[in-house]
Structures are given as structure tokens and as C-alpha cells.
Amino acid sequence: MAVDVLPPRTRQRVERLDAIWEERPGLLGWLTTVDHKRIGLLYFFTTLAFFLAGGVEALLIRTQLARPNERVLSPDTYNQVMTMHGVTMIFLFVIPMGVSAFGNYLVPLMIGARDMAFPRMNALSYWLFLGSGCFIYAGLFMRKGANCGWFCYAPLNTKSYDPGLNVDFYALGLIFNGLSTTAGAINFIVTIFKLRAPGMSLNRMPLFVFANLASSLAIIFLLPPLTMDLTFLELQRRAGFHFFDVAHGGDPLLWQHLFWLFGHPEVYLIVLPAFGIATSIIPTFSRRKMVAFPLVALAELLVAFIGFGVWAHHMFATGLPTVSLVFFAAASMMVVIPSTIQIFAWTITVISGRPIFAAPLLFIGGFITFFVFGGLSGIMFAAIPFDQATTDTYFVVAHFHFIIFGAAVFPLLGGMYYWFPKVTGRMYNEPLAKVSFWVTFTGTALTFFPMHILGLLGMTRRVYTYPASAGWGGYNLSETFGAYILAAGLLLIAGNLVWSFLRAVPAGPDPFYGGTLEWATTSPPPEYNFAVIPTVTSPYPNWDREDREEDARRLERGQLVLAAGHETPASTVRDGYWDEILDMPSESPWPITLAFAVLLMFMMVLLTHFVTAAIFGGVALLALAAWHSKEPQEF
């Protein structure tokens, strides 16, 4: 905060807040931080590193498939790279980037809170995430990476067919990863329900926060089936159980049901943060409120809910009875409706506003284009006969890359531009940003569009090579070109942001005149986010000039400053009435210690040193106990 220009009493209050909330400097500060913004940045750069790894894997895949009978990768390496690409992009990039990195940084700011509800658990979920990512990648570096495809069907995943540690890295790594995601989701739900600024009733909550709430609620219910599935698998692989073994009364389809009971809601979970970002960028650059605001909020929640009823549409070729197929096809068509509501709400908001097509809005335009495209090919799969022909072909690969890259990642890229000034206090380069959009857009279309054609021409997915006689070479080559163009576009974005950071053109607190509360504070925001707890009277509180001017007057008067400690107000769940003042915990070395003990425990389980694993489990419990010893807070 520009302290020197403030009147003396205001300045005193701000300095006191600075002193209370300041964390340790340097590396130690980052290791023990509980500040949601720093944790958000840790998540951001970690997931970005995994995005880089997953991207390199994608380029390796595309290089191997550029021509028939190519020998860049051996079949075994290809299968590991192909599996790791999927696992990385889903579990280590898109979900943690959208839900955790953007969510961590933005949710407390948007609801006018000073931190997440459980700041130390927040730190824990980050360190667990980092540990699980390293654990999963340790497999690849030992050339024992997961090799069974990201959905890793039984019985191919059992010891008889995959005796190495590959599948164990996958199964244990994802159980580990689930701990982090679950802790994060609980934290978001409590934060969103309890820590909203006074006056922010549910109907005044930003749509980004609705999307994060929907994701977090989905996570709580979708991870147990996956964890159970993976636990069954490990029990079968290591302890002689027979969950998926027909000879002993098991059933391989059990794996698929449980996996997709997780896997399909999870697809919506991937795209929900993207909806949230779109509904943040569109109103700002269209210079108007979202059209049909309550419908969009409802649609976000409905997507997460209906998503739980469609899992068997991944199993239309498994020979399930037709009656059950038809039920799941109907549900799959129903889940289209919340998406069409949003698509038209976004489009009509742009039409009825006075849009400025700056880079963030361009990325949202790309997002809508690809989302509609991938959504329409998704509807085709709800026509069961067509699905039975094209499932497990490149048509599916095309469809879900349009959704996962085009629809889920484009808003993340647009969001990076949009919130870059907020996070750094500096402005990105707009012309270069526009160029980066067009390069990325072209690369995406060129990479993924020909995959539809290949699917219709019979190219099945997960093949490490194909014969020249199949006639698939041309399309594959164009995809490989597209992939490199896409990579160039992504590098342009990274280059723009790094260069803009170094060039340091100041952005000011609110360069785009955004409507949500993160724009009401300085860029970058102070540790405590808001010197005065903001009061909210509409869904776009930063457009309520009088309210924000009242905040400034309150700071002078010393009202709602809450500077007696790490204080933030809690409000009632539905109406956002003032409830109580919470005393938030400060930085702590225990979350990272606990996460490290859990990492060691999982490693020992992997190596079947169960006694040592139990000891590290005990260490984790001790760290948990130490965590709860209340330390004195000094001011």
C-alpha cells in the first residue's frame, strides 16, 4: 500500500496491519507460509512445471506419431510417456492449476476475506501435492513410470500383466494426490461458506467462486470411488486380494465402474474453474454484468451434480445391458443443458455489452469456440451407436482435447493475462498477447482437429505406431506441426509475462475496471488483502463506487480494520450477515514436515517396507500434534 500518501492515522493502521501479517522473509518464509496468495503462487509455479513436463511428453508422442513406423520411442517408453502425459495434465496440471492455484489466490480476495478458512491445512495441501507429483515422477525417472494409460484398466493393471513398480507408482501416487485435493476442497468449501465479507449473501457471490464451490463439492464426492478403486488394486497387487480377478469371483468391470464414477465428474471438475474464469473475464471486458447471473450460478452447480450420473457412457462398448446404456445416454444428454445455458449467457453478455477484445477476452472467445466444438462432438457420443463405433479411437482423443485443452486451458491462459497485473502490479504487453493468442489458437485447431478425421478413418488410441498402408500419415504429420505451433504459442505467453515482469510497467490496482473485490485492493495485494473488511451490496461490489469510497472513509475512522491480531470476520452461510471475528493461525513449519513424513511413508509402502512406512506414519501424526500446539503470537 502506498503508505506515504496516506493521512497519518490511516498510515498507522496500515503499518500495524503490515506488522501483524508479515511473514518471515526469504526461503524460510516460503517454506512455512500460510498466506493463501503465496500458496497460490507455489501451486502456480509447481503446476506450471508439471505442465512443461506434460507438454514435453505431448511433443514426444507427436514426434513418434508424425510418420508411420517411426522409432523415436520404444513401445515401452511410449506407453510410459503416453500415460504420464495424461496423468500429469489431469492430476498435476489442470485440476491443481484451475482449482488450487487460481482458487487459492483469488477466492479469498473475491469474497473479501483475509485468508483461507484453514491456512495451515492450505499449506499442507500444497506440500502434499508437491510430494505426490514428485512421487509419480520418480517412477518415470526410474524408467518405471505408469504405463497402462491414465485409466489403467483391470486386469492389465494387475501383477500378472504388469509386474513392475509402474502401476504401483500410479496407484499410490494418485491416492497420495487425492489427500492433497481433498484437503484443499474442504478448505475451499468452508472458506466460501463462512468467510465471505459482510453483505455477500450467496446470490451476491462471484460466479468464479460458485464455480470453485461446485468443483470443491464435486471433489469431496468423486475422489472416494477413485481412492477405493486404487486401494482395491494395491490390495490385489500386494496382498493377494481378488477384486478384479474373474477366476476368484472378482470382476474387471468393477474397476471401470469405480474409475468412471470418479472419472466423469472429474472431467467437469476440470472445466469448472474455466467456467469461473470465463465468467470473470467476460463481464469485465464486456463492461456489463453477466446476463442471467442466477441461471449461470445454478448451471455451474448443476454440471457438477449431473456429472455424477453419466459415468457408464465410457462403457458403451463393454456389453452392458441396453437398458442401462440408454439411461446413461439420457443423463449424458441432460448434462448438456447447463453447458448450453452458460454458452449462451456468455455470448449474449458479449453481444449486449460493449466488449473490448483485449487478450483475456480473446482467450475466452477461443475457449467458447473450442468448448462448443468439443461439446458438440461430445453430444455425438450420447448417440450410443456412434459411440460404439468411435469410442477408443482418435475421435475421442480429438473430443477431449478440445475440451481439456481448448476449453479448460484457454481460460487458464486468458486468466494468466487477466490477473497478471493484480499479482505482480505490472502490465503485460497487449499486442504480443494478441499474437500469442492467435498462435495458440491456430496450433490448437491444427493439432486436435485432424484427430476427428483419423478416428473416423479407424485410428485407435494409444497405439505407439501405425502402418504406412493405413493412410493416416498426412493427418498425423499435420497434428505434429500443430503441436509445435501450439508449443510456440505457449512459449510466447510465458515470454510475454516474464518480459513484462522484468520491464515493470506499473498497472495500478484496477487496470481493467473489474467488478469483483480483488480489484478493490492494491496490486499486488498486501498480506492481509484488505485494510478494511469490505461491505458488499451487489454481485459486482467493485462497481459500487460508493461502497468502496465508504471503505476508505472507514479506514480513516478505524472501523472494520480488525487489527488486534490475525483477524478476519466470519459470516452466516446463506445471507452473509456478520457472525464473528476469527483469530487466524500464523505461519508454521508443521505442514511441510507432515507432508514430508507422508511422502516418506508412501515411498516405504511402494518399496513394501511396511514397518518403516508405519513409523513415518507415526511421525506424520506427531507433526499433526505439534501443529496444534498454540504458539504465542507477538506483535
Place this chain on the structure above:
Amino acid sequence: MSGDRSGSGAYGAAVAVVLGAPLLLAGCGGKENILHPHSHAEHRISVVWWVTMIGAWIGFGVVVFGLFLGWWRRNRPNLPFGGGERAATLLVIGLGVGVPIVVLSLLFVWADIFVIRSTDAPAASSTSLTVKVIGHQWWWEVRYPGTKALTANEIHIPVGTRVNVVGTTADVIHSIWVPELNRKIDVIPGRTNSMLWDADRPGVYEGRCSEFCGLQHAHMSLLVFAQPRAQYEAWLRKEAKPAAASTLTGARVFLSHACSGCHQIRGTGARGLVGPDLTHLMSRTTLAAGTIANTRDDLANWIIDPQHFKPGNKMPALNISGPDLDALLAYLRSLK
């Protein structure tokens, strides 16, 4: 903003490319083209594709038009025809709820109630021939119930006949798919799944395993030969017979080396069932599930180094060379 005009042009070009590309598809070649149906069921599937594709382009066009409209009217607030928030909300409900409900209901009833009957498993008495296809890592075992015929990777069926294809697996999940004949069907341990093949004209139809099944999933093709009934029956009669007694030295080589541990040649002491039955090896056009052609050279190379073409497959190199190899080749090439 001044930079917008060129931007919109680029967007238009990109959309035009994407819009135009599928129209090329109908003319595309390829031997496994879903859009070259050679059976009633596949024909119905391709109709579903063409209808949904046209519908999809219309839907896509509407949204892209909306985005263009937003760009075009970027300096004018409100909707083109006026109307305030209420009109905008009603438009969202109409386009986002009303239209999709109608369109999706129609698609659901048509595709999932009616068309699905063509891709369902055939009714018990509606077929006149059953072929059993058993998936292995990474090849197909093919049996004709009621006869002794046993072959691999190449399936002969009579044209114009409803064939019940019954799929099972010997190990992991595979999926049988011949795109020009019908849908695919997964073969799953502990389950028996079936689908209909009813080729409408003679020809060779290619297909492949379409569920990831491990290291050599990429090399697990199958060929379907749809033949006139008389030809098919002649083939089946021959295929059902054991191999003719052979005096060739190669027969001894086959039995004395590890070959017979994994492969069967009916009528001889070779009874292995790990790999494909070789009784009438020369009646097949390809080797190793469509990986290489069934020529003398490729067969020789395969025997010398089976791991070269299909790394990870279960056949070991047996170090057969020189006169033994020649004799073995002569014998195998005599298995007509």
C-alpha cells in the same frame, strides 16, 4: 480497439478452415473408414454421424455467429433488437434450455431407441453362423463352433449372411472392431459379448484391437474376408482338416525345437496353444496379427528375430539358422 479488425479476419480464416475440413472426409480413402459402410448396421451408424455432424455445424455456426455479432457491435450496448435484461435472460433460456431439450430429445429417441437396435447383440435365433473370436496379447484366435476349424487373425465369413461374432478373451480386455462392418465390442475376462457382422458385398475388411491391451496393442490387427458362400464353405472345409502328413525335414525341426511348445499343427505332435494355430498357415495373408506380410522372407525374418517387428511379443528367438531354418521354412510354407 484498432487492432481488432485483423484479429477478426484471422478468426474467420481459422473457423473457415475448420468448417471446410470435414467436407473432405466423405471423399477420404482408408480401409477402415467408418463412413464407408459395408453392412446395414454400419450404414445406420454412418447416418447417425452425418445427421449429428450437420446438426453440430449448425449449432457451432450459431455460437460463432454470436461471437462475431459481439465483435461487430462492440461499440453498441444492448441486444440488436433492443430489449433489456429480461429479453437477454429469455434468450438464454430459449437458446440454452428450450432448443437443446427439443433437439436432444429427438436425437435420443432416434439414435438410442431405434438405431441402437442395429448395433445391439443379435437375437439368439436370428443368425445362421457363429464365429468365436478370442483375444490374446497380441493376436486373435478364431474358431468356428461345430467344426474343427481353428485359425488366427483372419476371419472368413460368407457375404450377405448374418454372422454372430462372439468375443471372449484369454487374458486382458481387448476390443474387436472392423469399422466398415459394425460397432466394436469389448472382450472382457469372465464375459461373453457378441455383435453382428453382415457384410453386404465381398471384400477384405480391416480392423484392429481398440482397447489398450499392453505393449503391442498397436500390432493387433484382424482381417475379415467376406466371401461368396461357396468359396467360404470350401475354405472352412479345408481349414477344419488336420495338416497333411509331411515327410519334410522341417517337420522334425518344428517338433524338436521349442516351436511345438506354443504352436499347434493339427495332425502332428505339435499341440501348443500359447500362440496361433499354424495348421494352415499359408491360408493367411499376414503374420503376427497383421504386422508383416506372409512371405517367405518376412516369415524367415520373423523366426530369426521375432522381437524386431513386434518388441515384447511372447515369441522368443530360437536361434534356428542355416539348413534348419531353410527346412523349417519349407515345411511351414507347405502348410497350405
